[in-house]
Amino acid sequence: MVDSADDGGSKGNARRQFLKAGLGAAGGALAVAGGARAAEPDPLITEVQDWTRYLGKGVDATPYGLPSQYESDVVRRSVPWLTADAKSSVNFTPLYALDGTITPSGLCFERHHGGVAVIDPADHRLMIHGMVERPLVFTLDDLKRFPRENHVYFLECAANSGMEWRGAQLNGCQFTHGMIHNLEYCGVPLRYLLEEAGVKPQAKWLLAEGGDASLMTRSIPMEKIMDDCLVAFKMNGEALRPEQGYPIRLVVPGWEGNMWIKWLRRLELGDRSWEQREETSKYTDLLADGVARRHTFVMDVKSVITNPSPQAPLTHGKGRTVLTGLAWSGHGRIAKVDVSIDGGRNWSEARLEGGSSKGAYRFYHDFDWDGAELFLQSRAIDEDGNVQPTKDRLRAERGENSIYHNNGIQTWHVRADGVTENVEVS
């Protein structure tokens, strides 16, 4: 092989001849699309695929790898008019382009209230105090001496799909549903740290505080804290990303994303909820009668079709089609996902491929598209029997001012030309 575009002549020509002959013998076969074959051979196939004639970069080129240049459109995106400033704002995971269950670490949505804190782990401390026998301060190295666990959990912001309360607004699942990610966390169960401090019997609530400019705080009941909460320091095998709370964050499986305090630095035990700003003014659900629900901690059962979707139109025409999406529930496992292609009149059970309790599940529905317009919907059911509701039912129950906890069924309209848009159907 030479690192040059010039090839010796004969070997290249022999290859070209071979490819042409192969196609001819098979009747110019191209790949399957419900049996349709192209009338003329693909002109590319008659040329040598010339990247075999160039040596590529060596193993010393990229100490930390990055995606292909051909994937440069797969990025987090924000909606600038949503907030006054990018530092207290959100961006969205490009769900339409992803598959499997793990969210790529670099594409995890961000929701910050004061920008990303840049913390030197050597200087960072975690303090436990309040209604405990022994207040304690831990370094990162101290935390790593406690027994660890690994779990795959989804994190969904309670405001995910919040713009959709009043109808179909944003044209893409990245924007309607992209405040979610699903990661493998490695960390220490919080109860081990609290046992070290000795929780006093009158302690019923814990206040978790982050060390960012917003000093984010949330109150969490002790039963949840002592159940499955973690102090996590790794995501998908490596250290937390700065935007996900490096060097440590709280993990509150299945509960509102806002409670998973990033840049975690303080844990205070007390006998009642602190009723901080982010659990009174925000993260409460204003109902139609003017009363607000509070302490709506658990993220409800939910699903969305990610492909086809507005950012991923159905470009291949009739025939075999793969529909895919994600399903999740803060209550535990997903039992079933149903898919409809006619706006909810008829349902088929989708195939689940991967997922676990309080983690995101991937579902697929393989079908033959006849080319007519479609109204795609998915409906998830969790192991407790909770069924994902229609948006109309949610509005009937809660009005339109909730902002949070919109887990309604999403509809995508696929036109005959494959263009897909966000719609609502009754």
Add this chain to the structure above:
Amino acid sequence: MVDSADDGGSKGNARRQFLKAGLGAAGGALAVAGGARAAEPDPLITEVQDWTRYLGKGVDATPYGLPSQYESDVVRRSVPWLTADAKSSVNFTPLYALDGTITPSGLCFERHHGGVAVIDPADHRLMIHGMVERPLVFTLDDLKRFPRENHVYFLECAANSGMEWRGAQLNGCQFTHGMIHNLEYCGVPLRYLLEEAGVKPQAKWLLAEGGDASLMTRSIPMEKIMDDCLVAFKMNGEALRPEQGYPIRLVVPGWEGNMWIKWLRRLELGDRSWEQREETSKYTDLLADGVARRHTFVMDVKSVITNPSPQAPLTHGKGRTVLTGLAWSGHGRIAKVDVSIDGGRNWSEARLEGGSSKGAYRFYHDFDWDGAELFLQSRAIDEDGNVQPTKDRLRAERGENSIYHNNGIQTWHVRADGVTENVEVS
């Protein structure tokens, strides 16, 4: 909050006072280390952790996220003297710094024979021909119309630990064991594509060819092909990385990494193995009697302790210690991992945290270190009853010229000062 280093005085001072008082009341408690408490308060705690006073980057700053600057030493590394050129060479996953089971996509080891091919997916094709009813050529979009599956699989290069056949050589698990990664793959079972082409009954072997400058080819028996092989286009949720074969690679679960052809472009069905260079001159095991084993496809049961290890010394002194590592087997599930801290005289069963068939498992052993020197070993047993052997036993069976399939038990010597080194013990 203001984007400035100047703080209003009183609030800052009140916080400083609070932290001092808290420490005083608790007797200057620092974090636990087997009950040891520092004699004097940590001076840092008496200062305001000032990153709360700076607004960080906003949500428009990083469309594709990267690790913290404080993790800049967690990278792939190569060993320049190993090969004549970096384009046909290997680099290694920094196992010592990772946890959980998923390998971060940007840190997956690379082994190339002609550098990284840079392929435009729109131009890429996959051809199936040979002993089939209908030769076919697929575009990427065509492949995405077949039913998909998701699986977490390890990929280990058969030469992993190859330098260690003659004794302890390289000082770090990144170098002794780092030709491995564990990823969630999304792709199409290869049998669906072959069923489309119609495999003729006399076809017993498949030749897979990659479109890189080395035109890597390997022969694979049909029973494996029709079992669990995939044509994968995603890893950890997003498109394959260029260095892992973008846009498609073959996945051959549990078998030699070299067979997982990257930049996959051609599949030929035939009635015998092609006996290409990479399965005769290479990837065969030269035994002591001068005869070579060939077709040693399955990666044997294996494990390694990743922390402590030479690149991750035991810096915290006596007391509670977390030992961790990875275990895997090409035969299927890991049944058990045993850990020894005295060079193999006494064994304890480790705790498994995550893993699945033909994927990597994470294990932990939590123990109290008395400060004396340690000889750490791990020994994996898979569901078929295969037991990871000692290196001495491997050498007795195969001699020292194998290069490949070194799955022997690894020993790390931890000195009283925590410095850790690669050793062999009898």
